[in-house]
Amino acid sequence: MKITINRYTIQIIFILLLVSIPPLIIASAYNANLFLNKSVELIDSKNRNELVRTGVLMENTLRQIKDIVFSFSNDAKYARTKSVVDKSKIMEQLYADKQMNKYFENIMLYNKTEDFVLVSGYGIVQRMENTPFEWIQKEVMDDQMTPYQMKLTETRKQEPNQLKQQPDKSPKYVVSVFVKLPFLDVSQNYMVFNVNVENMYNDFLKQLNIDHDIYSYYLTDDSGKVIFSKNIEEIGSIAVWPQAMAPNKNKVVNSYKLESLNWNLVSEINNSALYHDMYKSRNQMFSMFVFLALLIVGMIMFGSRQLYKPLRRVLARMTNVMSSRTAKQGEFEWIGTVFDKVIQSNDELKLQLSQNEQLLTKTLLLHLIKNRLSHSVDTSAYLADYDQSLVITLWTIPSEAEWLNEEETLQRKLEAALNDRFSVDLFAESPHACIALFRLEQPDLNALIVDLISSFDEEFLAEVTISIGGVYQLDNIHRSYTEALYANNIGRIYTSDTNLFCYNKLPMDYEKSRFSDDATADRLELAIRQQNEKDYIDLLNGMFSDRISVNEYNCNFYHTVSLLIKLFDQDSMMLLQDINGLINDKGIMNVATVKQFFYTHFKKFTADYDSDFNGYAVKIDTYIAGHFAENFSLDDVAEYIGVTKQYICHLFKEHYHKTFIDYLSEYRIEKAKGLLGETRTQISEIGRMVGFNSNSYFAKVFKQYTGITPTEYRTLLWNRERNRQPSLADI
Incomplete structure (x- = not known):
């Protein structure tokens, strides 16, 4: 039997093949782009992990240095320098103590009263003028330090001949750590430790800076001044960190806080150089895909007339089939099916809105509990049910508890026992630690304790530790959390006969606990x-x-x-x-x-905590209100107020317990909330209007403060407004 294929059939087959090619090209381009993006994420994650790993190692080293420094300040023998014998003993001890840490270049004891310095491995310098040690005298000239206080200098270049070193040796870069000793024997002494930051850089960061065009790891202080870098010329200059922490396509800047000496380990990674070859290959591949796609589209348009007749027949057949199915099903049945789908979609939307509202509420509560939120427009809207007496309890169990597993966690056990008897919100800190917020009808802690104990069996109560704060209203709930945390810390240290600690019931005198002298x-x-x-x-x-x-x-x-x-x-x-x-x-x-x-x-104790801050707080809020939509730095705020940026950081740490950046981000997010609810402006434009240059960064910060995305928040607001009952004012 002879098979014949007419001209139309060949044309249709050819055009259909062409139509099937663009999806394949798009899928290939998408997969290639996805592979490149995953590779970039993997490299970025590796770089962040390397920064954290190095930061942890450096922090351990700096903590050892700090412990050694404080151990010297607590040793009374270094405060006695009257006799020659005392000085000789101290000289011998300083030389021996220098060996305690490989990063100590030398250790010195400076007597400010008699103006002499004892230097390990060098000797006694009686008069400081015109000597390599004159800088010590200048550092303590206007000394405002208190006993046992530690002070760090800027990085200093120490020439070889300053300490009788060999002339062919290269200069050393050191940071000096001063500790003021208590006033004793009518003399004021200072311990001075010269820390060789160049050795520290060589041990921890030199290997990370092998590729100078891509990686740059260096140390800075809190003000951003470079302590040590691969480029010696940069030492003492102001680094791009922290101003460059905002997202940047060409450069990524991250930092790790070294708490022991208030330093920062900063990494700068040149993305343009790091991913240059990858992006070049991707662009070439995309160009080829676009060319092929345009070529195929042109061929399809050229043969569309020939494809029209067969397509019309196919569409006609599909219409007949759909009409026959509708006729068999019946018009009413078909309409009922459509309504069922609409109702199902509406139920799914309501469920999603309910979940977003619960997530927003829990996020707000957690921010208030941990005092991370100064003010929020959502408090009155979503936390109206919390206008009663509130108390925080902390629940912890040993990590080795036998019943603890992926299915049975502490939070699930508490939910099963407490939800039916109490109005409680639970927040899991970890699988074996949980925060519980109780809403009380009466501010009676005794009744709460009795009810809690009766809710669990003795076996569970024997292994769980319960810490209870005071009773407060919502605006002061962070106080209850702080008190519960204090009761947990103090109670576990001083008592072993109970697992329940209540801040208001901590005993003033534990058994056998008295001062050594009654007076x-x-x-x-x-x-x-x-x-x-x-x-x-x-x-x-x-x-x-x-x-x-x-x-x-x-x-x-x-x-x-x-x-x-x-x-x-x-x-x-x-x-x-x-x-x-x-x-x-x-x-x-x-x-x-x-x-x-x-x-x-x-x-x-006698300091006026608010005397300076109240005046400066008004100026800071005024500046932020006028410039929050702009890109400005802490230097701009400091110049406007007339103080140093270090002092502003100190004010925020003391009074708000947060950084200036966190305070500014919170202000911007609150402004964005108002725009999301009151306008129909695009979300990306709203982010730009409140000061965020990147839409992704805006979404990330917004979710950090609210628990949901800007889109979900806007949908939630509009739904609440649509369902709000009209008031007399509206009528």
């Missing part, structure tokens, strides 16, 4: 109230010395904290936050750190 508490309070620095330091030295037992040490710490909380009164919440930070950083058993902590708050 110590009165003398300590009197020294604080009279601001008697000498008596206060003497008492601290006695209460936290190496001669007392661990039990006495813990007892003295608890009672000193209790006394400060009582004396600070309205500012006690700020003190509680500082104490929680000290305990969480495991600094409670470091004698020098504890002394410095108590001394710092001793100086703050």
